[in-house]
Amino acid sequence: LAKTTQPISMDSYEGQEVNITCSHNNIATNDYITWYQQFPSQGPRFIIQGYKTKVTNEVASLFIPADRKSSTLSLPRVSLSDTAVYYCLVGEPRTMNRDDKIIFGKGTRLHILP
């Protein structure tokens, strides 16, 4: 599994767009990039997943450059309730009989200020 590097923490203000970048220099050809959100004392919640270029859903956008060595999670117009830890994962989904382990890094602690 490709190792990921994210900023430890970020602060932003309500109403702003927040971009969290994840580095994954040794991403493999079949790897996908997945982001999770976790609130205190809750399990992580899937946000978005992508392979290349741009993916958008009702919650966020995921930008992946051509070399795929990094990705950026974009949260539009954040609110106080977006304060959480955000995890970036890189790996090959939906493959059985692999020895890879699903690894979460330390994540990025996002703090939204009023």
Added chain:
Amino acid sequence: KAGVTQTPRYLIKTRGQQVTLSCSPISGHRSVSWYQQTPGQGLQFLFEYFSETQRNKGNFPGRFSGRQFSNSRSEMNVSTLELGDSALYLCASSPQSQGNEQFFGPGTRLTVL
């Protein structure tokens, strides 16, 4: 569909005791993974079960074990508890093995005194 459920939600044990945690995955999901989360180490993978077989295992001592039943429900056992085992234990289910999109339960908060 009901989400992933974990029982108990909170547990207090003393050193040397053993504990069993339970996880019921989303109906139809055959993969169950267990994680340990602590403030210092973050979210660490324990093991994954798929169709009653352990598929993957993280770097935890043998005191940590698990199993999965034919209905996909899973249990995790920790024997000879240590203070450092105090953590939030999370269970996640997925339709298939190694699925990147996992659905997490609320966790069991274990405190070892």
